[in-house]
Amino acid sequence: QEQLQESGPGLVKPSETLSLTCTVSGGSIRNFCWSWIRQPPGKGLEWVGYICDSESTNYNPSLKSRVTISVDTSKNQFSLRLNSVTAADTAVYYCARRRSMMSSFDPWGQGTLVTVSS
Amino acid sequence: EIVLTQSPGTLSLSPGERATLSCRASQGIRNTYLAWYQQKPGQAPRLLIHGASSRATGIPDRFSGGGSGTDFTLTISRLEPEDFAVYYCQQYDNSPLTFGGGTKVEIK
Numbered sequence: 001q002e003q004l005q006e007s008g009p010g011l012v013k014p015s016e017t018l019s020l021t022c023t024v025s026g027g028s029i030r031n032f033c034w035s036w037i038r039q040p041p042g043k044g045l046e047w048v049g050y051i052c053d054s055e056s057t058n059y060n061p062s063l064k065s066r067v068t069i070s071v072d073t074s075k076n077q078f079s080l081r082l083n084s085v086t087a088a089d090t091a092v093y094y095c096a097r098r099r100s101m102m103s104s105f106d107p108w109g110q111g112t113l114v115t116v117s118s
Numbered sequence: 119e120i121v122l123t124q125s126p127g128t129l130s131l132s133p134g135e136r137a138t139l140s141c142r143a144s145q146g147i148r149n150t151y152l153a154w155y156q157q158k159p160g161q162a163p164r165l166l167i168h169g170a171s172s173r174a175t176g177i178p179d180r181f182s183g184g185g186s187g188t189d190f191t192l193t194i195s196r197l198e199p200e201d202f203a204v205y206y207c208q209q210y211d212n213s214p215l216t217f218g219g220g221t222k223v224e225i226k
Contacts, residue, residue, distance in 0.1 A: 045220075047215040103210065105165065108163055110161075
């Protein structure tokens with residue numbers, strides 16, 4: 001089974017862009033769907049978006065205007081960019097795999113905390 | 119958007135007892151595209167059940183899922199000490215993908 005590992009800055013200033021990368025090991029990033037999910041401290045889970053087959057994307061409407069998910073097959077990585085962040089975007093960000101557009105999230109990365117603060 | 123409501127918010131039980139968690143959807147979920155996850159403090163969620171009733175790889179058979187349409191349940195037949203955690207349901211029938219608010223199973 002693949003292993004996923006998130007990486008990126010733990011602190012982002014308000015109005016700037018949050019950028020995270022998920023590195024997939026133990027398998028190819030091709031032919032699956034790759035997702036980002038976030039969890040504000042002490043709260044529940046929120047789906048951010050996913051990319052399938054390296055090109056087809058779907059984003060949560062609540063974030064759609066600010067989110068971009070992309071894949072780099074040469075590095076076996078996928079990335080999240082979230083523009084114009086505010087304190088409300090402070091959360092643990094998880095990356096996860098879906099076998100297809102109609103499947104659950106498994107496995108998950110360990111998560112990375114991103115704090116939005118000046 | 120399909121809203122998932124989990125109940126109860128907190129379940130206080132003793133090891134060895136049976137736990138029954140509920141997840142109710144605001145509209146019918148086709149093809150039982152519903153999953154359950156377990157999350158322990160400081161850890162990522164772990165997939166327990168997919169397709170409403172299929173256990174994920176390596177999940178003990180004391181965990182079982184059921185239901186269809188708008189009403190789903192997760193049952194833990196006999197609670198082990200490692201089962202005290204927060205449990206989330208999630209639907210993948212419709213976009214946006216949504217999660218329930220969670221049920222915390224705590225030691226009584």
